[in-house]
Amino acid sequence: MRLKRYAVSLGYPLGIGPEILAKAMATAPVADWVVFGDEEVVGAALARWAKKTAGGQRTTIVNVGPRAAIDPLGAQRASLDAAADAVLDGRCIGLVTAPMLREPGAPGHTEILAARAGGRDVAMLMEADGLRVALATVHVPLREVPKRLTPEGIARVSR
Numbered sequence: 001m002r003l004k005r006y007a008v009s010l011g012y013p014l015g016i017g018p019e020i021l022a023k024a025m026a027t028a029p030v031a032d033w034v035v036f037g038d039e040e041v042v043g044a045a046l047a048r049w050a051k052k053t054a055g056g057q058r059t060t061i062v063n064v065g066p067r068a069a070i071d072p073l074g075a076q077r078a079s080l081d082a083a084a085d086a087v088l089d090g091r092c093i094g095l096v097t098a099p100m101l102r103e104p105g106a107p108g109h110t111e112i113l114a115a116r117a118g119g120r121d122v123a124m125l126m127e128a129d130g131l132r133v134a135l136a137t138v139h140v141p142l143r144e145v146p147k148r149l150t151p152e153g154i155a156r157v158s159r
Contacts, residue, residue: 003032003058004093007083010037011098013068013075018045021098025049025059032058034092036082038068038075076100080109084116110138123157134158 008025011017018037022045025033035042039061046059065071065078080100086092097109107115114122123134134157137148 003030005032005034005091006094006096007086007092008033008035008096009083009098010035010042010079011076012072012101013038013041013079014072015099015101017076017098017100018042019048021096022046022049024096025057028057030057032060033096034060034062034083034086036062036064036086037079038065039063041068041075073101080112081116084113088117108139121156 008021010021018041021035025031025046026049035046042061046061062082064082066074068075080097083092083095083097087095095113100109102108110122110124123136124138125132125134127133136153136157137145140148
């Protein structure tokens with residue numbers, strides 16, 4: 001049986017991203033995981049969860065970008081760019097991301113991925129146990145959400 005291949009971006013390599021990804025991959029359905037990032041950081045996180053990994057998982061680490069200890073923000077962006085490229089060029093069927101560090105007002109995953117995909121209409125989607133939630137607003141203070149919600153915006157992310 002051929003496994004589904006997913007690209008994985010590391011998020012902020014000095015934060016909780018590597019640990020969250022390793023734990024998620026250890027307990028996720030069997031797949032072919034391609035993790036893009038600093039191989040030292042990825043390897044250490046995966047090693048902590050190796051004994052709990054479901055049988056049949058396949059994980060490949062693709063070392064990209066600068067070393068996390070030297071340039072963590074550069075490593076974070078290189079991981080996201082490489083993982084996005086793997087999906088956009090058809091090597092992987094989906095993208096799994098971990099939390100990234102960003103300055104207020106700086107673009108997040110959604111905006112970066114939209115730009116990399118050529119400005120396509122995108123939405124942030126979360127899924128768990130068959131429930132899918134697409135966000136009609138992203139990266140705005142909670143007090144601004146009622147002002148930004150529109151019927152058109154809700155319809156756009158509901159498709």
